[in-house]
Amino acid sequence: MTAAEQIMEKKSLMRAELDKQTRNGDELWKKATEKLETFLNGHSSLSKGERMHTDSRIFPAAAVYLTVKEELGEKKAYAVVENAAIKGCAGTAKKLEKTMKIPGMRGLFVKLWNPLTKKIFGSNSGFKNVFYPKEKGAYRMDVTSCPYFRHFTELGCSELTKIFCENDERVYGNLPGLKFERTGTLGKGAKCCDFYLKKI
Numbered sequence: 001m002t003a004a005e006q007i008m009e010k011k012s013l014m015r016a017e018l019d020k021q022t023r024n025g026d027e028l029w030k031k032a033t034e035k036l037e038t039f040l041n042g043h044s045s046l047s048k049g050e051r052m053h054t055d056s057r058i059f060p061a062a063a064v065y066l067t068v069k070e071e072l073g074e075k076k077a078y079a080v081v082e083n084a085a086i087k088g089c090a091g092t093a094k095k096l097e098k099t100m101k102i103p104g105m106r107g108l109f110v111k112l113w114n115p116l117t118k119k120i121f122g123s124n125s126g127f128k129n130v131f132y133p134k135e136k137g138a139y140r141m142d143v144t145s146c147p148y149f150r151h152f153t154e155l156g157c158s159e160l161t162k163i164f165c166e167n168d169e170r171v172y173g174n175l176p177g178l179k180f181e182r183t184g185t186l187g188k189g190a191k192c193c194d195f196y197l198k199k200i
Helices: 003-009 012-021 025-042 048-072 074-100 105-120 147-154 158-172
Strands: 128-131 138-145 178-181 193-199
Touching: 003 025, 003 048, 012 025, 012 048, 012 074, 025 048, 048 074, 048 147, 048 158, 074 105, 074 158, 105 128, 105 138, 105 178, 105 193, 147 158, 158 178, 158 193
Parallel strands: none
Antiparallel strands: 128 138, 138 193, 178 193
């Protein structure tokens, strides 16, 4: 099994959304998998941290979207990726909502954002950031350069970036006892993606 096939095996939500749009899902999925393989091979020099984002999220989404777009048009292709993201985030948000009800977890969650964002969304993962001084019960960070926007633009589908921007709001936007604020994102034309999470 190729690397692309292994990745696509885990994309059941996108495959389900594709099957809602067409009866030709098997053929399109195969084409998307082949496209993903070319993306992986063409970006093998990326850092391990950046590939954590490209190989599992950016490139599969682009491969499916571009393949479906050629056959079914932009609207249906976008729906495949967006609807899969919405469903995936709903599951993640539900788990976090339960976790936030554990005593002391909200404060710990805010504190963990500092080391976690620097590791997952820091320079080693292809991001450029502005990290702000510590604030009790809150965390603030801006992303000024993002591999999602950069790679989606390079592949000719910059419009997909906003789906992943909105994923943050879908996951963190309604957690009990926490407030997630954002004024703009790179994918929506802003100068940065701002993150502000506060315990309330």
